[in-house]
Amino acid sequence: MSNAFSRRIRSAAVVAACVAAVALVPAPAHASPLVLDVSCWPEGGLHYGCQVDTLSGGTAPYSITWLGGHAGQYSFIDTCNYGYRTQRATVTDATGAKVTDSVTYFCTDLG
Known part of the structure; x- marks a missing residue:
């Protein structure tokens, strides 16, 4: 067997061993997408x-x-004139990923 041919076989074996080792390393875990749902109710x-x-x-x-600048899990609307209104929440996670959800509701004087 020639020296050059022998080196190619050994090189191919080393590459195959490296590929097999890399395949055993688990892929990094990625966070699942943000999911957001908001609701509004009469107070x-x-x-x-x-x-x-x-x-x-x-x-x-x-x-x-x-929407309107409130922060946190809850938002309270102090004045809600008769008619349809929309409230929107935007969530930002630690990586900067954002998701927005909005809800439209009908305002009426509940007395």
Whole structure:
């Protein structure tokens, strides 16, 4: 067997061993996509409250910002004139990934 041919066989065996070793290394875990669901409900009078019902995926910690500047899991609307309104929450996770959900509801004086 020639020296060159022997070196190619050994090189191929080394490459095959390296490929097999790499295949045994698990792929890095990736966070699942952010999932967000919000809802709003009447509080009485012209007051409505909104909250994050579902928040999953992504990478903690999360920040939640509501339309109008409120922060946190809950948002309360102090004045809700008669008619349709929309409230929106945006969640940002530790990696900067964002998801937004909104809910439209009908405001009425609940007395």
